[in-house]
Amino acid sequence: MQCAVISFTLSGGQLAERLIAGLREEGQVVQGWCLKKWSEAFPDFLPIETSLSAWCEARWKEGGGLIFIGACGIAVRTIAPFIRTKTEDPAVIAADEKGNFVISLLSGHLGGGNALARQAADVLGGQAVITTATDVQGKFAVDVWAKENGLILPSMAYAKEISAAVLAGETIGFSCPYPLEGVVPEELSGGTAARLQITVGVQKADQPVFLSRSLVIGLGCRKGKRKEEIAEAVEQALREVQLAKEAVRGAATIDLKKEEEGLIAYCREQGWPLTFYTAEELSAVKGDFTPSPFVKKITGVDNVCERAAVLASKGRILVKKQAANGVTLAIAEENRRIHFG
Template sequence: MKLRLIAFTDRGMVLAQRLAAALDGQAARCGAPLSLSQWTGEAFAKADGLVFVGAAGIAVRAVAPHLKSKATDPAVVVVDECARFAVPLLSGHLGGANDLAKRIAAVCGAQPVLTTATDVNGLFAVDEWAKRQNCAVLDVPRIKSVSAKLLAGVPVTLCSPWPVAGTPPKGVRMGTDGDFELTLHASDHGALRLVPRIAVLGVGCRKGTSAQALEEAFDRLLHSSGLCAQAFGKVCTIDLKKNEPGLVSFCRDRGLPLESFSAAQLREVPGDFSASDFVESVTGVDNVCERSAVRGSGGTLCWRKQAGGGVTMAAAVAPFAPDWRWNDE
């Protein structure tokens, strides 16, 4: 978690620096040199968590102009300068503010003040569980429906193609008609969709291929495979292509890390791949996209080579073993 902290007094700055050292964050004093609004705007855009060491009202007014969605807003926590209370203000579950407040409390002895309904009632929090299982949440408004059922004492059902280790929390059961589901596919059955980020995109491309051409190829792959874009956690290719401007730009725009392998490493990947004599003559290996997807995932190929516009793409999925952990208790 990229963490930024701001303080307003000498005493608060001492605490901010202490927390920054313990939590690997960056502490700043308001006005030195950035104003509160400047600091908040920059931190809100670049950090995963913001900590205000001071009054809650200051933090509320500072972050208000930047609020967009609980799916994307960073965690925001307020700590009083005497380190008595750590209060999550924003993105308690998906953004990790509740966990951040607990981590702050462990460092300075503050009392974490959690106000999210599921937490105060000791109930399963589906959005926090999704975060713990490294899942993207596609239908954020549906979180409320799942939580409302639990708060009303009505059981909720998870539909999952993967077994989930452990014992389901109180009020949660497995079934085929779910209130929430684990899925890699874009199809919508009305349930809250939680998408494990376990897919790997393997890419091969001609020299000079544009980011736009790669976007179009990716759209075609998503359409033909039915896979959800949020399922992809990284892009893999051969080392000959790792500095291709279009590919680098595509990955940056998508927020996906780019990993590359040598021809020798790709040749070692076991499996049945779509071989090409031409590709082998150029790269030293008979297939780039399928082999790099499998190599990068450590799993299995789920969508074979799709070619067009000077681009080849394939998809593989990493092993996934979800469990029922959703908090630290």
């Protein structure tokens, strides 16, 4: 996590130096900030040249975590104008100037505030103060688990409903097509008869699904294909097999398509990284692929879309080569696991 640490006094800056050094040792990317009058005492810190509110707004847009060294009141008043939703807000924690207590103030679960508070407390030798109900009661926290596994929540409302049920002692049903690591919590022992279900997968369904962003689309197209034509082919293929577009994490093709503006524009519009492979790299992929003498003559490899999808996902084909209106595609899914605890 990228973190900004801000202090307001000499002793606060000294504590911040300890904290930053410890967090960096654990792999965090951390920048210290201080009031301008303390910049000589802390030459590695950046001085605040603006108002505290403007500084906070800039850090808020950057994301990551904000760590205040000082009174909680300073932190609360500073961040108050920028608080939006659990899914958008960054982690915010506050530590007293002696490092006795490190308090998770905002976005404890999805933003990672609770984990950051615990990590900071370990560095400082203090006590993490966590107030979220599932943590206090030692219960399964569905939003934390989903984030740790890279799953997309069906909605915050559904996550809240599950958390409320767990806190009330209700058991939840759980189904997952992937291998599991760790021990499944007893809160998820409700089976198919349970009122609420946690279903993991990549499929569109009538019931809420915790989507795994593990699909990769292998693409090929005739020269000059517009992004609208590529979009139509992709969305039709996903629709036919009831796969959720939100579960796609990227696309791949052959390097001969590096100049295809429509293909590049479509992937950029979807927010998908587009990976290019050489014919040699694609030819080396092991598996049972749909061969095409014509494609091999043009590209040097017998199949582009299936091989590209498998190579980029490091997984297996879900949807074999499809061709429509000059666009070919295949869909693969990475070999993944779901872990607990």
